[in-house]
Amino acid sequence: MDHKYFLQLAIEQAKKALDLQEVPVGAIIVHNKIIIGSGFNQKEQLKSPTAHAEIIAIKQASENRKDWRLTDCILYSTLEPCPMCAGAILQARIPTIVYGALDKRWGGCGTVVNLLDTNLFNHNVNSIYLKNNECEQLLKNFFKALRQS
Numbered sequence: 376m377d378h379k380y381f382l383q384l385a386i387e388q389a390k391k392a393l394d395l396q397e398v399p400v401g402a403i404i405v406h407n408k409i410i411i412g413s414g415f416n417q418k419e420q421l422k423s424p425t426a427h428a429e430i431i432a433i434k435q436a437s438e439n440r441k442d443w444r445l446t447d448c449i450l451y452s453t454l455e456p457c458p459m460c461a462g463a464i465l466q467a468r469i470p471t472i473v474y475g476a477l478d479k480r481w482g483g484c485g486t487v488v489n490l491l492d493t494n495l496f497n498h499n500v501n502s503i504y505l506k507n508n509e510c511e512q513l514l515k516n517f518f519k520a521l522r523q524s
Contacts, residue, residue: 378451378473378505381405385451385475388415388428389513395420399513402428402452404436404445404469411448412436428452429460433467444468453510458483461490465498472500475507476514 381403388401392415404412414431418424429452437443443466450464450472461483464472477486484491484502491500 378503379507381410381449381451382453382473382475382505382507382510384410384413385428385453386507386509386513388413389453389510392416392428393513393517399517400428400452400454402432402450404432404448404450406436406440406445406448411439425459427457427460428454429456430463433463433469437467446470449473453507454478454514455482455484455486455504457481458488458490461500464500465490465496468498470501471503473503473505475505475510477504 385401385403388403389399392401393399397416397419401415403410412432412435414428414435416428417426429450436445436448445467448469450469452472452474454476455474455478456464479486481487491502
């Protein structure tokens with residue numbers, strides 16, 4: 376599986392969020408090298424604290440699969456999922472996630488807390504941090520511009 380290729384497609388989703396002045400985070404879900412779900416942050420647009428990229432992508436993938444279990448899929452996110460999204464990843468039984476930037480404030484995959492690789496639940500997730508400068512720069516530039524305005 377070409378993780379860099381699919382992470383780049385998640386970056387394209389993040390840019391959609393950026394175009395709407397949302398925090399630029401994007402996610403896609405892949406099954407057999409085919410994208411079955413995608414999403415980008417839409418908290419402001421949808422006026423919902425749950426409108427994170429990963430949640431939107433999981434919902435779309437589940438609808439496409441007609442099953443809440445995504446046991447043979449990979450989720451790609453431009454940012455380390457937060458605890459809410461990590462919980463949704465566990466609930467969806469996604470076995471592998473790949474993300475391009477660490478979240479030092481809300482990271483739910485090991486940076487702040489690690490919900491995905493514990494013995495507390497009946498499901499664990501293989502979490503892969505694939506450092507990506509573009510993922511990091513999108514976020515840094517967004518928050519720098521926000522602070523300046």
